[in-house]
Amino acid sequence: MSVTHDEARKIAQLAELDVSEDALPLLAEQMSRILEYVAQINSVPASEGVKPFVPGPDAVRFRPDEVKPAPLAFGPAELAPAFRDGFFLVPKLGQFEDADA
Amino acid sequence: MSDPSEALASARAAADRILRVKRLNACLTPIKELRKSLVTQASAAHPSGVLYGMPVAVKDNICTLEFTTSCGSKILEGYRSPYEATAVAKLKAAGALIAGKTNCDEFGMGSSTEHSAYGRSLHPFDKARVPGGSSGGSAALVAAGAVPAALGSETGGSVRQPASLCGVVGIKPTYGRVSRYGLVAFGSSLDQIGVLGRSVHDAARVLSVISGRDPRDATCEDRDSLRLPNVPESLQGFVIGVPKEYFPQDLDPAVRRACDRAIRLLRELGAAVREVSLPHTPYAVATYYIIAPAEASSNLARYDGARYGPRFNGSADVRALYRTTRGEGFGPEVRRRVLVGTYVLSSGYYDAYYRKAQQMRALIAQDFRNAFDRGVDLLFTPTTPTPAFKAGEKLDDPVAMYLSDIFTVTANLAGLPAISLPIGRIKGLPIGGQLVGQAFLEDEMLEAAYALERAVPAGEEA
Numbered sequence: 001m002s003v004t005h006d007e008a009r010k011i012a013q014l015a016e017l018d019v020s021e022d023a024l025p026l027l028a029e030q031m032s033r034i035l036e037y038v039a040q041i042n043s044v045p046a047s048e049g050v051k052p053f054v055p056g057p058d059a060v061r062f063r064p065d066e067v068k069p070a071p072l073a074f075g076p077a078e079l080a081p082a083f084r085d086g087f088f089l090v091p092k093l094g095q096f097e098d099a100d101a
Numbered sequence: 102m103s104d105p106s107e108a109l110a111s112a113r114a115a116a117d118r119i120l121r122v123k124r125l126n127a128c129l130t131p132i133k134e135l136r137k138s139l140v141t142q143a144s145a146a147h148p149s150g151v152l153y154g155m156p157v158a159v160k161d162n163i164c165t166l167e168f169t170t171s172c173g174s175k176i177l178e179g180y181r182s183p184y185e186a187t188a189v190a191k192l193k194a195a196g197a198l199i200a201g202k203t204n205c206d207e208f209g210m211g212s213s214t215e216h217s218a219y220g221r222s223l224h225p226f227d228k229a230r231v232p233g234g235s236s237g238g239s240a241a242l243v244a245a246g247a248v249p250a251a252l253g254s255e256t257g258g259s260v261r262q263p264a265s266l267c268g269v270v271g272i273k274p275t276y277g278r279v280s281r282y283g284l285v286a287f288g289s290s291l292d293q294i295g296v297l298g299r300s301v302h303d304a305a306r307v308l309s310v311i312s313g314r315d316p317r318d319a320t321c322e323d324r325d326s327l328r329l330p331n332v333p334e335s336l337q338g339f340v341i342g343v344p345k346e347y348f349p350q351d352l353d354p355a356v357r358r359a360c361d362r363a364i365r366l367l368r369e370l371g372a373a374v375r376e377v378s379l380p381h382t383p384y385a386v387a388t389y390y391i392i393a394p395a396e397a398s399s400n401l402a403r404y405d406g407a408r409y410g411p412r413f414n415g416s417a418d419v420r421a422l423y424r425t426t427r428g429e430g431f432g433p434e435v436r437r438r439v440l441v442g443t444y445v446l447s448s449g450y451y452d453a454y455y456r457k458a459q460q461m462r463a464l465i466a467q468d469f470r471n472a473f474d475r476g477v478d479l480l481f482t483p484t485t486p487t488p489a490f491k492a493g494e495k496l497d498d499p500v501a502m503y504l505s506d507i508f509t510v511t512a513n514l515a516g517l518p519a520i521s522l523p524i525g526r527i528k529g530l531p532i533g534g535q536l537v538g539q540a541f542l543e544d545e546m547l548e549a550a551y552a553l554e555r556a557v558p559a560g561e562e563a
Contacts, residue, residue: 011444015398017440018425037500038388041384053459053465054290055515076408079180079408081409094420
């Protein structure tokens with residue numbers, strides 16, 4: 001499984017991750033190597049009848065639907081890079097550039 | 102200990118010891134801040150608690166109110182959590198003192214603690230080597246004698262592998278035994294908080310305190326805290342399986358010799374030892390390195406520079422803000438895993454990778470059930486294929502690094518409890534042996550570990 005530079009670039013866009021053009025060749029090569037290694041599971045015969053294994057409780061337990069104060073020592077204003085009047089501030093949405101994606 | 106002056110003395114002594122091993126880069130909390138906090142905590146600690154005055158260091162991906170929680174990452178540099186993990190709250194309620202945050206591979210992704218944005222941690226007995234990872238800081242601090250126990254976290258062996266490499270005890274509980282509330286998510290179906298300790302007893306009593314139900318974590322089982330077993334006189338009645346797939350031809354000879362000696366001692370203690378087969382073991386690392394990155398790519402989507410953590414390139418449009426923040430904030434291993442995870446979940450590849458890996462996971466879990474159904478109580482294996490390796494040795498080869506986890510990932514995939522304990526040394530470097538138990542039967546696993554720990558000459562060359 002060889003990942004091309006274009007594929008690596010596309011995956012990085014899907015993952016919202018900036019990857020410089022200089023870093024792309026090594027990243028594509030390492031991704032290829034990892035994907036080649038993990039693809040060995042396909043040598044095991046099809047196991048369609050196997051029930052998926054999910055650890056943890058058999059059924060999801062629900063909490064009572066009660067309004068409680070948030071158990072936080074301090075609020076988002078102290079955590080956020082930019083916060084005003086109860087809102088997280090972010091730069092405005094630019095043009096969607098995914099036409100090339 | 103029940104005297105406040107003793108707790109205070111314990112707090113000061115812990116700070117002094119952590120300062121003395123500063124060269125290991127195992128503790129990320131500045132020593133002045135740590136000392137002040139420890140003294141404050143000692144004054145406020147509950148004298149009736151079972152861990153009163155005991156300093157316990159905490160891995161940097163577990164939320165604390167006292168200290169920052171950076172997960173070893175630049176993307177959370179300086180982050181202060183507004184809440185604390187249930188495990189930490191339980192420790193404090195039992196009178197323990199939170200002895201700083203320990204260095205780790207970024208977000209728990211790594212096997213050497215070289216992938217930390219805050220520099221690598223050193224092996225306590227050989228500075229040219231790694232302490233293992235990702236909970237390498239916790240393991241190094243315990244091995245250096247700075248704290249009797251520390252919390253770590255496991256997704257694929259991140260407690261047991263560094264415990265093995267540093268010569269301490271590491272316990273990974275059954276999935277659902279300990280609340281994950283406040284553990285920063287990496288692979289949610291695999292993650293568990295675990296404990297590293299100087300001895301089985303130290304690690305087990307911390308595990309007992311942090312275990313048990315928590316309404317804040319839906320994956321935490323509705324069970325009482327783990328009750329500690331007594332140290333057994335013998336292992337009469339125990340059936341211990343030795344899976345042949347964990348003893349490949351190329352296993353390090355010293356690791357093999359140490360394991361052979363441990364198996365002989367288990368027999369001498371009265372256990373019946375028999376060879377078993379877990380046939381899907383060879384596919385475990387591949388399975389793990391599909392499922393864990395897939396879950397990571399989803400869990401780490403939240404780091405975008407909008408709500409918390411530092412922001413890079415704040416003046417651009419919002420998409421550029423996300424991409425630049427994530428591109429600059431994540432280190433190389435996290436970037437690789439996010440990309441591999443995104444790839445295996447993407448349209449066209451999902452069936453060949455992710456869906457197939459889920460089927461393999463079920464087969465691996467079934468292997469364990471089959472062994473236990475045939476009368477085996479516990480399994481014994483090496484914890485790692487080699488002793489501690491040299492820093493930089495595997496940094497350029499991600500797959501070689503991933504193979505460090507070859508004997509530990511299966512317990513995470515199957516959700517089972519496992520413990521690593523020292524079973525010998527080679528040229529001064531520790532070797533660990535692993536016991537894998539049945540789900541929620543940690544007490545049986547600990548009984549055998551107590552007995553083996555007493556019998557094995559862990560400091561002797563293998």
